[in-house]
Amino acid sequence: MIKSYKEYLRKTKRKKMITLFLQIFILISFIFLWEILTRVNLLNPFLVSSPLRITELLIEMIKSGELFPHILVTTKEMIFALVLSSISGIIIASILYLFPRVNDILDPYLITLNAIPKTALGPILIIYFGTNEKGIISIAISFSIIITVLSCLSYFNNVDKNLIKMMKVLNANRLQLLLKVVFPSSFEGLLSQLKVNIGLSWVGVIVGEFLVSRKGIGYLLMYGGQTFKLDLVMLGIIILSIITLLLNIIISLLIKRRH
Amino acid sequence: MSELVKLNRISKTFYSMNGETNVISNVSFSIDENEIVSIIGPSGCGKSTILNIISSLEEQNEGEIISNAKLGYMFQKDALLPWRNVLDNVIFPLEIKKIKTKDNIKYAIELIDKYGLSSFKKHYPNDLSGGMKQRVSLIRTLVLRPNLLLLDEPFSALDAQTKLFVQEDVFKIIKNEKISSLIVTHDISEAIALSNRIIILSKRPCSIVKIINIPFVNLSPSERRKHKDFTLLFNEVFSNLDE
Numbered sequence: 001m002i003k004s005y006k007e008y009l010r011k012t013k014r015k016k017m018i019t020l021f022l023q024i025f026i027l028i029s030f031i032f033l034w035e036i037l038t039r040v041n042l043l044n045p046f047l048v049s050s051p052l053r054i055t056e057l058l059i060e061m062i063k064s065g066e067l068f069p070h071i072l073v074t075t076k077e078m079i080f081a082l083v084l085s086s087i088s089g090i091i092i093a094s095i096l097y098l099f100p101r102v103n104d105i106l107d108p109y110l111i112t113l114n115a116i117p118k119t120a121l122g123p124i125l126i127i128y129f130g131t132n133e134k135g136i137i138s139i140a141i142s143f144s145i146i147i148t149v150l151s152c153l154s155y156f157n158n159v160d161k162n163l164i165k166m167m168k169v170l171n172a173n174r175l176q177l178l179l180k181v182v183f184p185s186s187f188e189g190l191l192s193q194l195k196v197n198i199g200l201s202w203v204g205v206i207v208g209e210f211l212v213s214r215k216g217i218g219y220l221l222m223y224g225g226q227t228f229k230l231d232l233v234m235l236g237i238i239i240l241s242i243i244t245l246l247l248n249i250i251i252s253l254l255i256k257r258r259h
Numbered sequence: 260m261s262e263l264v265k266l267n268r269i270s271k272t273f274y275s276m277n278g279e280t281n282v283i284s285n286v287s288f289s290i291d292e293n294e295i296v297s298i299i300g301p302s303g304c305g306k307s308t309i310l311n312i313i314s315s316l317e318e319q320n321e322g323e324i325i326s327n328a329k330l331g332y333m334f335q336k337d338a339l340l341p342w343r344n345v346l347d348n349v350i351f352p353l354e355i356k357k358i359k360t361k362d363n364i365k366y367a368i369e370l371i372d373k374y375g376l377s378s379f380k381k382h383y384p385n386d387l388s389g390g391m392k393q394r395v396s397l398i399r400t401l402v403l404r405p406n407l408l409l410l411d412e413p414f415s416a417l418d419a420q421t422k423l424f425v426q427e428d429v430f431k432i433i434k435n436e437k438i439s440s441l442i443v444t445h446d447i448s449e450a451i452a453l454s455n456r457i458i459i460l461s462k463r464p465c466s467i468v469k470i471i472n473i474p475f476v477n478l479s480p481s482e483r484r485k486h487k488d489f490t491l492l493f494n495e496v497f498s499n500l501d502e
Contacts, residue, residue: 160338162335162336162338163338163340165316165338166334166338168316169314169316169332170352170356171356172355176355180351180354180355181340184342187342
């Protein structure tokens with residue numbers, strides 16, 4: 001028994017190691033192939049850049065100190081947007097849950113608002129909030145707030161009917177129902193909505209920076225594209241990927257800690 | 260013996276956009292102290308609606324209910340909160356009713372200890388067996404000191420073997436706490452094994468077909484199942500059920 005259990009542990013560990021190895025292998029061979037193909041001019045380095053050129057640019061920008069302010073600004077805007085839209089989305093959903101009648105009345109408006117392409121709101125929001133960080137954050141919030149409200153409501157309304165009946169039998173009011181049963185029941189759902197919101201806030205912040213074009217990674221991307229500095233564009237995309245990866249790891253750790 | 264609850268010519272109709280459905284028609288019965296009554300009838304006949312009316316989750320269209328009862332309600336599924344441990348689940352009704360006093364918490368712990376769950380206080384529902392969960396669920400309703408327990412098919416989610424154990428368990432606790440019970444079920448042997456009286460309902464709209472008194476009320480469920488008249492009673496109930 002013990003021997004076979006050890007065997008099982010060993011096999012599982014081995015499988016994990018192989019997966020990790022292959023993941024890293026794919027990344028390295030991709031970078032390698034990219035470099036080789038641009039060196040031999042099978043790919044045009046002017047259009048696709050190359051790992052070496054990107055690294056050189058990265059080092060240069062770190063040395064000159066112009067990279068970090070951009071990363072900082074974008075990350076700050078993104079986290080503001082994420083927190084504000086998630087919290088206010090949950091609050092609005094809670095209010096609608098407490099007053100089902102209001103929810104019924106507002107339902108078509110929410111669905112229509114959610115269906116509007118959010119980019120279309122960008123120019124208006126910038127006029128209202130200014131061509132600054134406030135404007136960018138408001139654009140990013142507009143990307144995720146309505147969908148947060150809608151999916152929170154659907155998590156709230158999918159709570160086990162047995163638990164709701166149990167609360168009714170106890171004569172609980174709707175606020176007690178929300179706080180004591182609905183919130184804890186929907187916790188997992190709310191966390192996965194938070195993950196979705198990370199992605200949406202990124203899109204919102206980058207779109208905002210495209211429009212405002214002062215600083216941030218979105219600005220670097222825009223500037224790089226317009227001046228045909230594709231090294232810069234590629235660097236921007238890579239930095240975005242790394243920050244997203246880090247944020248996802250943080251959220252996953254938060255979820256794990258709860259279990 | 261005094262009556263805890265009395266239903267007098269109760270009728271209930273549900274309305275929807277597709278029309279109206281008459282589910283209960285002219286049902287009268289009462290439950291005395293220390294009595295276990297079963298309601299049995301074809302599925303979908305409106306048995307559970309009777310419980311909902313007694314517990315005022317729904318309102319009857321006609322008839323009246325005279326009640327001196329303090330109600331407890333036990334569900335088909337355990338309806339425990341998976342993120343709370345056994346103790347926190349048991350004191351949950353106290354929290355909702357805002358009567359989480361020292362005395363009441365002490366009473367809750369006494370109940371847990373009395374019914375053999377003391378070593379499971381800090382366990383979460385998912386760590387418990389189906390039968391154990393139902394016991395916790397029952398203790399949770401006892402915390403509010405009810406004198407009439409409404410049980411809505413409380414054993415139907417359990418497998419056949421567990422069911423027998425839990426029936427024995429619940430019966431013992433109900434008798435021990437001297438509370439009356441109204442059990443809705445579609446299981447004939449369950450009704451005979453647990454109750455003093457069986458009310459047989461007709462198809463929808465349900466009305467009372469017959470009330471059968473069980474002669475061996477002093478026996479436990481397992482003893483009743485072995486009794487020579489058990490099959491006789493079973494057949495009598497069965498012949499009055501229309502499907």
